[in-house]
Amino acid sequence: MPDGNTRSYTSGVTGMDIANDISKSLAKKSIAIVINEKECDLSLPIENDVSISIITRDQDAALELIRHDCAHVLAEAVQELFPGTQVTIGPSIENGFYYDFYRETPFTIEDLPKIEKKMRQIIERGNPFTREVWDRNEAIKFFKEKGEAFKAELIEDLPESETITIYKQGEWLDLCRGPHMPTTKQVGTAFKLMKVAGAYWRGDSNREMLSRIYGTAWRTQEELDAYLHQLEEAEKRDHRKLGREMDLFHFDPKAQGSCFWHPKGFTIYNQMETYIRRRVNDAEYVEVKTPQLMDQKLWETSGHWQKYREDMFVVPDVTPNTEEGEPIFKEEPKDFMALKPMNCPAHVEIFKQGIKSYKDLPIRMAEFGCCHRNEAHGALHGLLRVRQFTQDDGHIFCREDQILDEAVAFCELTQKIYKDLDFEDYYLTLETRPEERIGSDELWDKAENGLKQAMDHLGLKYEIAEGDGAFYGPKLGFIVKDAIGREWGCATLQIDFNLPRRFEATYIGEDGEKHYPVMLHRAILGTLERFIGIMIEHFAGKLPLWLAPTQCAIATITSEVDDYAQNLYEQLKANGMRPILDTRNEKISYKVREHSTGKVPVIFVIGKSEAEENTVSIRRLGSQKTESMNAEEAVKALIEEAKPPY
């Protein structure tokens, strides 16, 4: 038992027997049992001496079971309502569950209330979940005859050694590893079907498109309500919505996936660029600028032409025809240029100019590199996934013995910057060699180990994502979440032994011989666009003073004090701040409201008494309170407060 006590039962006792033996009330709320650290059904007979703990419905561990059971109930409901629909898989996920179905006509949201109603009936029925072990071939035959081709395929692909278990709830059954709660009743009523979407069978875009139904499920109605409320709140933070409301930027079909930065948005952009430039300069980088359009030959050398072309914008290197009614190109273009999707080849070109000595290394080259990638239409998403973006890119050319130091320095720099930006909510990944790649396995081993060492050295925890690396090298990634829980890669460090070889980029070593440098590809924000998008969501639009497009609104109560207000405005302006002067013929409440909804961090309210006493009334965003202060002191304090963190 979890409390360290030991209990004795005859062989074959079940979890439910034990729960009943302990107390009726425990039995009532028990839903599963952990046997030797493995979650099992309460009905599973226990044959040997084991350690157990019983899971009750009020524990956190119950959520996954509730959601998984709810998915089964969903599948039963769907098959009851829509005969002929094939079932596939239906796992529990963060905050809920889904089930993928195959059906000629996909489900629409209109179907959901009906399905949900049926689910409630099934739950009310309270059929017990019963587990059966089936013979593999029998199971395949059974599902095939039933017309469940997807289930049959699943079983066929299970290893021979795997026990095939079937879970029944009343008449309905499903292939499932389990475990499940005693009856459908335990699912409860705190669930809701949320949305429908397409999803590829087995995540493969070459396979069938299935119809996925998403749902959320919780232990209590309160939890469900809280979750739904949280979703609403998250939507309010959506950077696309705030970008429009705050007049920061817009997107237009005429430039799909590329951002039109408005004056206010571009102010944030410029502040970020200036900040990073400063930090990177302090970290001994040199800044460069490289061409936007480069020849096919260069991309062939780098490998992009072979491995990355479908993501590139390729431009024929031909003079277009301007005669009306004629084709744009009189003949099939033979020579091509491409808009750069990455800056690395151009940086290698700079490295290659002149002869480098081992004493010159490391060379840390930085660029705010504007890149274009031909992203799939469906991938575009506000600022978080665009076709044109500016990376805070950098490439470190170093010797092998410098990799660890450089990787560590990069991680430290990133952590420092994320801290400055009040950004703590991220996790690390190590993405290893993908199938489509360049370079020998030996070099990949070295590169992957290099990253591991650096992270271990710093004591950073990371998840390994097998096969997710770039085609030229493994990646260390900083992953952050947006307002609605979607995850986005930002900072990245990639170790690359390949590109210098492909470009014949060398340095002269201590031994007088030529050697290939190692190239570390790295970005800290990732891209300015994405990072700003995530920051807008992170701060819910209420950016820190140094980043806020408008830092202070000076709002007058009466036109009699316009001159006094004008003077304050000029003082702030003269000190590099971004104030606005609001002397409009409106009531002060109106002005306060407008600037508050506009997320202006500070409002100076100026009336007669302020002008007479040489003070300002200060109101901060998110606060109802006001503070009166001597005008000179207020201006001075605000200027100090608005200084960037460098």
Add this chain to the structure above:
RNA sequence: GCUGCUGUAGCUCAGUGGUAGAGCGCACCCUUGGUAAGGGUGAGGCCGGGAGUUCAAUUCUCCCCAGCAGCACCA
């Protein structure tokens, strides 16, 4: 790119087989008002684009385009 949904005023959204409405915003007028919406008047729409059905289409059907959600792909 795939599946589904959506596309009406600058924004948020109603609505109808007989070519349109609200609130906010905008312009003008009145109002000089003390910390989240003062009042009035007015301008503003090829109802995403194209085809079809119909006497008649913003409304129904089809095709395109775009946006959104998810999938796949990725900074």
